[in-house]
Amino acid sequence: MSKKTKKTWNGFSLKPRLDLPEGLWVRCSGCEHMLYRKNVEENSNVCPECNCHFRISADVRIKQLVDEGSFEEVSSELTTEDRLEFKFRDTTYKKRLKADEKKSGAKEAIRIGKAFIKGRGIVLSAMEPNFLMGSMGSVVGEKFCRSVELAMAEKLPLVVICCSGGARMHEGVISLGQMAKTSAVLAKYDEQGGLFISVLTDPTTGGVTASFAMLGDVTIAEPGALIGFAGPRTIAETIKVELPEGFQRAEFLVEHGFIDMIVSRKDLRSEIARLIDYCKK
Amino acid sequence: MAENNNNIAGGDYLEFEHNVAEIDRQMNELRRLSSAKGIDYSTEIRKLQKDQVTELKKVYSTLSAWQTVQVARHPKRPLLNDYLNLIVKDFRPLHGDRCFGDDKAIITGLGQIGREKVLVVGQNKGRTTNEKIACNFGCPNPEGYRKAIAKMKFAEKYGIPIVTFIDTPGAYPGIGAEERGQARAIAVNMMEMSRMKVPIICIVIGEGGSGGALGIGVGDKLAMLEYAYYSVISPEGCAAILWRDGSKAPLAAEALKLTSKDLTRLKLIDAVINEPLGGAHRNLHDTVYNVERYIVKNLAALKRTKIDKLLENRYEKLRSIGTSTSTAEEIAKKTLISRERLKEAIEKIPLAKPVPAKV
Ligand SMILES: [Zn+2]
Numbered sequence: 001m002s003k004k005t006k007k008t009w010n011g012f013s014l015k016p017r018l019d020l021p022e023g024l025w026v027r028c029s030g031c032e033h034m035l036y037r038k039n040v041e042e043n044s045n046v047c048p049e050c051n052c053h054f055r056i057s058a059d060v061r062i063k064q065l066v067d068e069g070s071f072e073e074v075s076s077e078l079t080t081e082d083r084l085e086f087k088f089r090d091t092t093y094k095k096r097l098k099a100d101e102k103k104s105g106a107k108e109a110i111r112i113g114k115a116f117i118k119g120r121g122i123v124l125s126a127m128e129p130n131f132l133m134g135s136m137g138s139v140v141g142e143k144f145c146r147s148v149e150l151a152m153a154e155k156l157p158l159v160v161i162c163c164s165g166g167a168r169m170h171e172g173v174i175s176l177g178q179m180a181k182t183s184a185v186l187a188k189y190d191e192q193g194g195l196f197i198s199v200l201t202d203p204t205t206g207g208v209t210a211s212f213a214m215l216g217d218v219t220i221a222e223p224g225a226l227i228g229f230a231g232p233r234t235i236a237e238t239i240k241v242e243l244p245e246g247f248q249r250a251e252f253l254v255e256h257g258f259i260d261m262i263v264s265r266k267d268l269r270s271e272i273a274r275l276i277d278y279c280k281k
Numbered sequence: 282m283a284e285n286n287n288n289i290a291g292g293d294y295l296e297f298e299h300n301v302a303e304i305d306r307q308m309n310e311l312r313r314l315s316s317a318k319g320i321d322y323s324t325e326i327r328k329l330q331k332d333q334v335t336e337l338k339k340v341y342s343t344l345s346a347w348q349t350v351q352v353a354r355h356p357k358r359p360l361l362n363d364y365l366n367l368i369v370k371d372f373r374p375l376h377g378d379r380c381f382g383d384d385k386a387i388i389t390g391l392g393q394i395g396r397e398k399v400l401v402v403g404q405n406k407g408r409t410t411n412e413k414i415a416c417n418f419g420c421p422n423p424e425g426y427r428k429a430i431a432k433m434k435f436a437e438k439y440g441i442p443i444v445t446f447i448d449t450p451g452a453y454p455g456i457g458a459e460e461r462g463q464a465r466a467i468a469v470n471m472m473e474m475s476r477m478k479v480p481i482i483c484i485v486i487g488e489g490g491s492g493g494a495l496g497i498g499v500g501d502k503l504a505m506l507e508y509a510y511y512s513v514i515s516p517e518g519c520a521a522i523l524w525r526d527g528s529k530a531p532l533a534a535e536a537l538k539l540t541s542k543d544l545t546r547l548k549l550i551d552a553v554i555n556e557p558l559g560g561a562h563r564n565l566h567d568t569v570y571n572v573e574r575y576i577v578k579n580l581a582a583l584k585r586t587k588i589d590k591l592l593e594n595r596y597e598k599l600r601s602i603g604t605s606t607s608t609a610e611e612i613a614k615k616t617l618i619s620r621e622r623l624k625e626a627i628e629k630i631p632l633a634k635p636v637p638a639k640v
Contacts, residue, residue: 084538088523138603167513172537173549176491176513177602180499183468184475184599209464210492215472229464230454238454248459256460
């Protein structure tokens with residue numbers, strides 16, 4: 001698939017997607033510098049020139065975040081049923097699932113399990129942007145809830161790496177219901193005094209932002225991450241006004257009071273470990 | 282047909298109702314002739330009325346998903362204000378979210394439904410152009426959701442049950458809405474409603490637009506009017522993304538399974554409230570009466586349930602959304618196990634003040 005990186009759209013400025021392009025040498029979509037791929041990867045998939053945080057798969061994320069080899073995955077067997085028998089254009093939801101499974105090597109848009117960060121036990125949920133844009137359907141909602149229940153049962157802090165285009169349209173109201181379901185489970189977790197650290201990465205939008213992503217005890221974001229309820233396109237189309245510079249970026253959300261702190265990817269491990277230590281009872 | 286205004290739908294026919302419109306036109310013509318020339322056409326008119334009933338039955342028993350969306354958005358469809366006027370006695374609105382403002386897209390207030398004192402929370406679309414603009418076409422901003430949850434917490438404090446009327450195309454996608462945390466407002470409402478210690482009944486009376494609906498849509502009962510719709514995204518939005526063509530909305534509506542019939546089959550709603558023949562817009566009073574009856578009946582049942590049991594049921598209901606039966610059983614087992622493990626773990630913690638063990 002060819003990637004279209006449109007910079008302008010109907011007169012409204014849109015920043016390019018933060019995917020790391022293919023190839024040995026890549027052009028940073030943030031600063032346009034030519035970068036040697038290996039250097040970028042060694043730098044936690046962050047541009048060494050402009051600190052642009054590229055999107056990474058759940059797999060890479062887990063490797064970067066937790067102590068080596070400590071991730072113990074659970075519920076990986078859950079796969080999606082196409083309860084609506086959803087067809088669109090000349091394809092189907094089932095085909096889309098198959099194709100994305102192949103493309104991403106993931107079975108669904110979230111991976112959950114136990115792990116250690118600097119020796120501190122956690123339950124980790126990491127979303128997979130390469131699987132239907134990290135969207136939340138029944139399996140994502142279910143696995144998220146199981147991760148919360150695991151954290152409750154094992155009395156471990158919960159760390160969630162959010163990365164999602166929102167609720168998954170192909171599952172209709174089943175997807176919508178996951179917003180209520182994940183919020184309800186977090187209410188239980190909250191009552192039991194569990195620590196929930198929500199990490200928002202690029203992009204976190206729609207039904208995921210409007211449910212668990214925004215319910216953290218502490219909410220962290222990666223620099224430059226797009227975070228919002230409605231997508232910038234939808235907003236631009238509705239209000240027909242140019243969106244302000246930096247709108248819906250992590251820095252914008254800090255300014256408006258919805259995020260505790262912005263943490264660079266390379267510091268994420270130590271900041272999470274620090275928070276866990278502070279919240280130990 | 283501007284002169285055609287003594288028909289039941291008030292002149293606003295949907296495109297699939299052309300036969301119904303034609304019959305109305307014929308009846309009006311006969312009535313005009315009979316009063317102008319003094320000829321008695323009552324037999325013919327009665328026959329036409331019968332034909333119209335047959336036609337309406339036919340059309341409305343086979344509505345497509347997209348047609349249902351049209352009915353749900355009908356300009357004459359009963360709105361929150363109609364319910365407030367007709368079934369809520371002694372209604373007093375309570376304004377403001379105590380943080381930013383008073384969103385007119387969400388109305389909250391105390392009143393009586395049947396013999397029950399309730400807190401009413403509802404989305405308000407407005408009928409006239411001025412009203413529509415004032416309440417932002419029923420698209421709430423964060424302050425609307427914050428007002429809703431503030432009043433719900435007040436109701437919880439005094440044990441007042443909550444009834445919500447859902448009718449929104451969606452939460453407003455605007456710059457201010459994002460700046461003031463639309464996403465967080467909705468998320469907090471769902472979380473708090475899931476554990477609110479009073480009965481909550483939610484009814485989709487028109488459009489159940491995505492997260493915008495959910496922000497006041499978590500409770501013990503979720504009912505829908507027969508031709509309302511409830512969807513994860515608007516059909517137009519879905520078509521624009523998946524079909525890359527907004528005009529494919531009818532196809533998207535079909536695929537999204539957003540009608541009360543489909544949602545009942547998928548076990549995603551608790552009840553369907555019948556609409557009068559030809560849709561709610563043809564008979565305001567019957568519609569409102571059906572809704573009132575549903576509320577009164579269910580409030581009574583919910584009030585009889587002990588609050589602990591009510592919350593447990595609500596939680597189980599939410600926790601099992603979208604899981605297949607086998608997984609649901611598995612979860613029930615797992616939550617039981619984790620609950621027992623948790624209980625054990627808690628029991629191991631030495632307590633300063635011993636509490637009596639539960640039997
Ligand atoms: Zn760069």
